[in-house]
Amino acid sequence: MQVRVLGSAAGGGFPQWNCGCDNCRAARSGEAGVLPRTQESVAISADSETWFLLNVSPEVRAQIESFPGLHPRAARHSPIAGLVLTNGDLDHCLGLLSLRESHPLDLYATPSVERGFREGNVLYRTLQRFDGQVTFRPLSLRRSSALLKRDGTPSGLTLTAVPVPGKLPIHLERLSTPSAEDNIGLLISEPARGITLGYFPAVAGPSAPLAEAIAQCACFFLDGTFWSSDELREGGLGDKRAEDMAHWPIGGARGSLAFLREHASCRRILIHVNNTNPILRPRSDEAAQLSAAGVELAFDGMELEL
Ligand SMILES: [Zn+2]
Numbered sequence: 404m405q406v407r408v409l410g411s412a413a414g415g416g417f418p419q420w421n422c423g424c425d426n427c428r429a430a431r432s433g434e435a436g437v438l439p440r441t442q443e444s445v446a447i448s449a450d451s452e453t454w455f456l457l458n459v460s461p462e463v464r465a466q467i468e469s470f471p472g473l474h475p476r477a478a479r480h481s482p483i484a485g486l487v488l489t490n491g492d493l494d495h496c497l498g499l500l501s502l503r504e505s506h507p508l509d510l511y512a513t514p515s516v517e518r519g520f521r522e523g524n525v526l527y528r529t530l531q532r533f534d535g536q537v538t539f540r541p542l543s544l545r546r547s548s549a550l551l552k553r554d555g556t557p558s559g560l561t562l563t564a565v566p567v568p569g570k571l572p573i574h575l576e577r578l579s580t581p582s583a584e585d586n587i588g589l590l591i592s593e594p595a596r597g598i599t600l601g602y603f604p605a606v607a608g609p610s611a612p613l614a615e616a617i618a619q620c621a622c623f624f625l626d627g628t629f630w631s632s633d634e635l636r637e638g639g640l641g642d643k644r645a646e647d648m649a650h651w652p653i654g655g656a657r658g659s660l661a662f663l664r665e666h667a668s669c670r671r672i673l674i675h676v677n678n679t680n681p682i683l684r685p686r687s688d689e690a691a692q693l694s695a696a697g698v699e700l701a702f703d704g705m706e707l708e709l
Pocket residue numbers: 418419422423424425426427428678679
């Protein structure tokens with residue numbers, strides 16, 4: 404399985420357009436090791452010919468251009484055979500509207516995430532200009548389904564949706580009834596080789612389904628949004644805690660780093676990193692704690708072969 408990180412930042416990217424925090428200023432000034440990052444998305448493939456995007460960020464056009472594996476092979480063509488959403492946050496699905504150039508799209512999502520993006524969204528009409536422009540392939544919780552090539556044949560990869568703690572996207576709060584389908588992680592398997600990758604970019608906290616899913620993985624990506632609960636408040640950048648935004652802080656006695664230390668037999672990679680997170684500065688104590696635990700930080704352009 405080929406894996407290419409297209410974007411590794413949380414919503415807003417790094418640096419964020421309206422942020423002058425120490426991290427964002429360091430990224431703008433080109434401080435050594437402080438890498439700019441686009442918003443989270445990862446491309447996967449079994450054969451390096453047919454690719455699937457995990458989440459479709461607002462920066463999808465530039466992300467596609469950044470990786471030759473995703474470039475067209477003919478006058479009208481894309482090697483991207485499908486798009487998979489883990490939740491309805493705008494940083495995960497706004498890029499769908501940028502893929503409107505009369506190209507058929509296969510969309511893998513739970514019914515609640517698909518409805519949340521489509522219903523009442525007049526802009527979605529740009530993806531409904533001809534029959535079959537979007538083929539919705541619904542994901543059921545805990546059920547495995549094949550990721551298909553454009554011709555409908557199996558790609559060699561399968562997908563299982565894992566319900567994980569999370570919340571509705573901000574624009575649907577108080578409009579929709581929350582459900583377990585609102586926020587999922589993914590198990591992506593290559594059955595022919597017995598390899599499974601885990602993808603959990605938004606996780607509000609520990610849960611039994613998450614632990615069970617991770618036990619099957621050779622490698623997994625986990626929510627690395629915030630180091631601490633009060634990161635925004637302490638920086639004078641907002642009044643929400645990490646938990647209010649359904650993100651599991653990395654640090655602290657009950658943070659995800661303690662959980663990650665228990666899974667040292669897997670390759671563990673943090674992704675969806677907010678611009679305020681101290682791990683973005685390689686000389687920080689927090690970055691040193693990650694390295695000491697053998698936990699990696701995703702970066703734009705990172706490639707894995709499983
Ligand atoms: Zn910032």
